[in-house]
Every structure is written in C-alpha cells, then in structure tokens.
Amino acid sequence: xxxxxxxxxxxxxxxxxxxxxxxxxxxxxxxxxxxxxxxxxxxxxxxxxxxxxxxxxxxxxxxxxxxxxxxxxxxxxxxxxxxxxxxxxxxxxxxxxxxxxxxxxxxxxxxxxxxxxxxxxxxxxxxxxxxxxxxxxxxxxxxxxxxxxxxxxxxxxxxxxxxxxxxxxxxxxxxxxxxxxxxxxxxxxxx
Numbered sequence: 001x002x003x004x005x006x007x008x009x010x011x012x013x014x015x016x017x018x019x020x021x022x023x024x025x026x027x028x029x030x031x032x033x034x035x036x037x038x039x040x041x042x043x044x045x046x047x048x049x050x051x052x053x054x055x056x057x058x059x060x061x062x063x064x065x066x067x068x069x070x071x072x073x074x075x076x077x078x079x080x081x082x083x084x085x086x087x088x089x090x091x092x093x094x095x096x097x098x099x100x101x102x103x104x105x106x107x108x109x110x111x112x113x114x115x116x117x118x119x120x121x122x123x124x125x126x127x128x129x130x131x132x133x134x135x136x137x138x139x140x141x142x143x144x145x146x147x148x149x150x151x152x153x154x155x156x157x158x159x160x161x162x163x164x165x166x167x168x169x170x171x172x173x174x175x176x177x178x179x180x181x182x183x184x185x186x187x188x189x190x191x
Contacts, residue, residue, distance in 0.1 A: 004042075004044035004061065004063050005063065007044055008036070008042055008044065008063060009036075012034070012035065012036060013108075013109075015034060016033050016034065016035075016108050017108075017109075019031055019032070019033055019034065020033065020108065020110070033104060033108060041062060042062065042063040043057065043060045043061065043062050043063065044060060044061060044063060045057040045058070045059050045060020045061060046058055046059060046060070047059075047060070081187070090190065093124070093125075093128045093129075093183075094124045094128065095121050095122075095124035095125035095128050095129070095179065095183070096183060098117060098120055098121035098124055099118075099121040099125070099176055099179045099180060099183070101117050101121075102114050102117035102118045102121050102172075102176055103176055103180075105117055106169075106172065106173050106176065111159070111163070111164045111168075111169045111172065112159040112160075112163065112164060113159075114169075114172050114173075114176075115152075115155045115156045115158070115159035115164055115168065115169075115172050116156050116159050116160070118152055118155070118156070118172045118175050118176055118179075119152050119153055119155075119156035121176070121179055122145060122148065122149060122152050122175060122179060123149075125145060125179045125182060125183070126142065126145055126146065126149070129141070129142055129145075129182055129183075129186060130142060132186060135185075135189040137185045137188070137189065138182065138185045138186055138189050141178070141181060141182035141185050142182065144178055144182075145175075145178060145179065145182060148174075148175045148178060151171050151175070152171070152172065152175050154168075155168040155171055155172055
C-alpha cells in the first residue's frame with residue numbers, strides 16, 4: 001500500500017458509515033455509498049479550515065488513482081452487457097441486484113444485513129438460474145449453490161436475532177462469491 005492509502009481507506013470507512021447512518025435517518029434510499037473509485041482526486045495533507053475548504057493546503061500530496069491493468073476485452077465486457085440489457089438481448093436478473101447489495105453490505109461492515117440479503121439473493125439465484133441452466137458448468141454451479149442454502153439460512157436466522165460469528169461472516173462472503181461465479185458462468189454460457 002502506498003503512502004497515504006491506509007489513511008484514505010480509514011477515512012473512507014468513516015464517510016461510508018456516516019452516509020449509511022444518514023440514509024437510515026432520512027429514510028432516503030437514494031443516498032448512496034462512495035468508494036475509492038468515486039474520487040476525482042485524493043490528497044493527504046493539512047491546512048487551516050478555510051484554506052482546505054477552498055482547495056488549498058499548507059502541505060499535501062496527491063495520491064495516485066490506481067488504474068488496474070485489464071485487457072481490452074475485459075474492459076469492454078460491462079459495456080457489451082449494458083448494451084445487451086438495454087436492447088433486450090439479455091435480461092437482468094433480480095439476483096444480480098440482490099447479490100450486489102449483499103456484497104456492498106459485506107464490504108461496508110454490515111454482516112447482519114449481508115446475511116439477510118444473501119439468503120434472498122441465493123433463493124432468487126436458484127430460481128432464476130434453474131430456469132436458465134444452459135450447459136454443464138452452470139448446472140454444477142447450481143448444485144453448489146443448493147448445497148450452500150442451509151448454512152446461509154442458518155446465518156440469516158442468526159442475523160435476525162443477534163450478531164454473526166466470524167465463521168458465519170466468512171460463510172456469507174463465500175456464498176456471495178459462489179453466486180457471483182454462477183452469474184459469470186451464465187454470461188459465458190450465453191455468449
């Protein structure tokens with residue numbers, strides 16, 4: 001991790017918690033979270049209040065926005081899928097949205113919400129992917145997801161009444177990863 005990235009990650013975590021609290025307090029579902037990728041620029045430094053508010057600093061250094069090395073095909077895949085969904089050549093599944101919400105809860109440290117959301121995402125994935133089970137790879141993924149159902153339900157029941165153990169949290173993260181793998185297998189099978 002480069003200089004300042006640890007502080008930035010810590011400060012972003014505070015901002016994410018504040019936005020989540022505001023979303024709940026205002027009952028506004030459109031208040032969204034932010035991440036490192038949303039930053040136009042990131043600076044670590046110090047200055048007087050008015051100085052920093054005006055974009056000036058006594059001393060600061062700019063953190064580089066890390067561009068990940070991806071091939072052309074990998075960079076274009078989301079755009080191709082986006083176009084396919086908009087034109088009706090592909091269908092967005094409910095489980096895709098649900099797993100994204102659960103993944104965000106995991107990443108933002110809300111394990112109870114993640115467990116509850118993961119159960120709904122898993123049930124939706126099983127139903128939707130079963131109807132679309134093209135090819136042996138997707139059928140194998142569905143069997144794997146069915147095997148995750150009981151543990152996911154136990155974790156969700158625990159989440160309703162209390163906090164989750166580290167093992168439950170790992171199981172939920174693993175289940176989400178397996179749903180995401182099944183969704184990738186679906187995209188590959190559909191071409």
